[in-house]
Amino acid sequence: MNTNPYDIDKISNFFNEYLMEHGLRKTTERKTILEHICRIQGHFDVDMLHERLENDNFHVSKASIYNTIELLMNACLVVRHQFSTKVVRYELKSAAMGHHHVICCCCGAVKEIRNDKIAQFVKDLKIAKFTQEYYSMYIYGMCSKCKYRLMNDRKARTEK
Amino acid sequence: MNTNPYDIDKISNFFNEYLMEHGLRKTTERKTILEHICRIQGHFDVDMLHERLENDNFHVSKASIYNTIELLMNACLVVRHQFSTKVVRYELKSAAMGHHHVICCCCGAVKEIRNDKIAQFVKDLKIAKFTQEYYSMYIYGMCSKCKYRLMNDRKARTEK
């Protein structure tokens, strides 16, 4: 039974409930930002989200986008990935749960892999004094392109 | 057979080899920074490392610390953890391999847990066109303190 991780109605309903329960206000900005996030269907960053909203003729300040993303992270609806010093990406939690990230230390390339067995392991973990919501796993190493390039570099240096 | 993850000699030797193989120079700064990292035995950040070096009467600029850390990450000797927007911590890879991180979304508290079963499983994963070096796993959720606090907040609002 695979449910759609980008289901706008379901996610919006959850968010509305969260806002109500926490005594926070339901604003047009919050609603619209979340809807756009659902439509992106994948990783996004603040600039990209801002651009899309503007293109859709919806003006919001970046400050509000930052505020809303923070709120969504507290509500465990959005996950933040910091792939390197300068690369930050966000993602809907419901979408993030299905995959792990494989990152090349050399070129920074990121790819996604699925592994349901690990997901199950983690889900079943009992952690003292802690209620888990989700997890992120990042596997670092070297992609075959970089490995090949480095090998050639080394060879060139030795022959010099 | 548990080997010491902070073994200065072993780590320094590996680093020297790495420098040589990549045509980079062995400088006093690089050597000293790595030695201090080994002595810290745990998470560290740039400020903390800089402070320790100064206290030890070894003057290095922060720029050089950043450079060296970047180099050590490329050499897969050091791992970077970004626990939240403003909290960055580094750690020796050899030390990081033994544990996972559990992070409270609410207060940002970080604790470490071990799980050898998951570690072994990930290590044995075969990923196409990729050579894995290490992985990081972050489990997010809510610690019991925050859960309790939120519960009381909610109750207070309802009773108001």
Next chain:
DNA sequence: TTTGTTGCAAAACGTTTGCAGCCTC
């Protein structure tokens, strides 16, 4: 001697803040 590395200070960048005005409740 060559050229990679360092220190310093200035710049860059993403993110946060303060405050007046607006809009939800």
Next chain:
DNA sequence: GAGGCTGCAAACGTTTTGCAACAAA
């Protein structure tokens, strides 16, 4: 109507950069 939320611009803090001086190979 009260006060939470927004937009704007200025402030912030970490990381990066450019360049002259230095030192490893």
